[in-house]
Amino acid sequence: MTKHSNKKSRFVILISGRGSNMQKIVETCKNENWSADISAVISNNPRASGLDWAKDNNINSISLDSSSYSDRDKFDSDLSSEIDKYSPDYILLAGFMRILGHSFVKKYYGKLINIHPSLLPAFPGLNTHSNAIASGVRIHGCTVHFVSPELDSGPIIAQGYTNVFTHDTVKTLAERVLMVEHKVLPSVAHWLTLGEVTLNNDNKAIILNDHNGLFYL
Ligand code: GAR
Numbered sequence: 001m002t003k004h005s006n007k008k009s010r011f012v013i014l015i016s017g018r019g020s021n022m023q024k025i026v027e028t029c030k031n032e033n034w035s036a037d038i039s040a041v042i043s044n045n046p047r048a049s050g051l052d053w054a055k056d057n058n059i060n061s062i063s064l065d066s067s068s069y070s071d072r073d074k075f076d077s078d079l080s081s082e083i084d085k086y087s088p089d090y091i092l093l094a095g096f097m098r099i100l101g102h103s104f105v106k107k108y109y110g111k112l113i114n115i116h117p118s119l120l121p122a123f124p125g126l127n128t129h130s131n132a133i134a135s136g137v138r139i140h141g142c143t144v145h146f147v148s149p150e151l152d153s154g155p156i157i158a159q160g161y162t163n164v165f166t167h168d169t170v171k172t173l174a175e176r177v178l179m180v181e182h183k184v185l186p187s188v189a190h191w192l193t194l195g196e197v198t199l200n201n202d203n204k205a206i207i208l209n210d211h212n213g214l215f216y217l
Pocket residue numbers: 015016017018019020021022050094095096097115116117125142178181
């Protein structure tokens with residue numbers, strides 16, 4: 001439902017590496033003056049360069065080293081405790097390379113949004129760009145979706161696509177997909193701040209106000 005209150009939306013962003021999608025969200029939020037706060041950036045990888053960028057931009061930056069945990073549930077519960085300190089409306093997985101357990105996902109269902117570098121349901125999991133090239137598809141891209149307990153399969157909110165050219169390498173294709181990711185994820189985050197993305201009774205993601213959920217590079 002479109003939001004009528006003046007309350008700012010609070011986001012926590014989870015990353016594992018360079019955090020370029022996180023940076024785009026932060027910059028677009030500022031440049032477009034969204035009614036939103038990026039409350040914290042949390043990385044499961046203490047060496048993530050995105051954490052330094054977030055710190056330099058005065059965003060609460062938390063590192064929770066998943067490699068020091070032998071118990072997955074314990075990591076999820078510590079992550080959840082960190083997240084809950086900020087009472088976020090939405091948790092954006094922007095290059096978060098860690099599978100979250102079912103109880104974590106159920107706890108935040110409807111608030112947890114992921115970007116995946118393929119046109120789901122094609123190419124879930126890792127190595128999406130090489131799998132796309134190997135399969136011979138002519139189109140590839142990214143998907144922003146609500147997270148459900150099954151890997152890379154929750155309700156799709158928006159997708160962005162680009163050509164796959166014969167001369168593409170994993171590097172060139174990944175670069176173009178990343179450029180379209182930088183359009184799709186900030187747009188979805190903005191719609192979330194406006195209350196214009198919702199889940200219906202059939203568990204489908206609905207975008208209100210005629211926003212176009214399809215992007216092209
Ligand atoms: C992005 O391409 C994102 O789609 C992908 O990691 C990259 C992170 O880049 N996410 C996944 O593969 C999740 N399964 P970034 O750190 O520069 O935003």
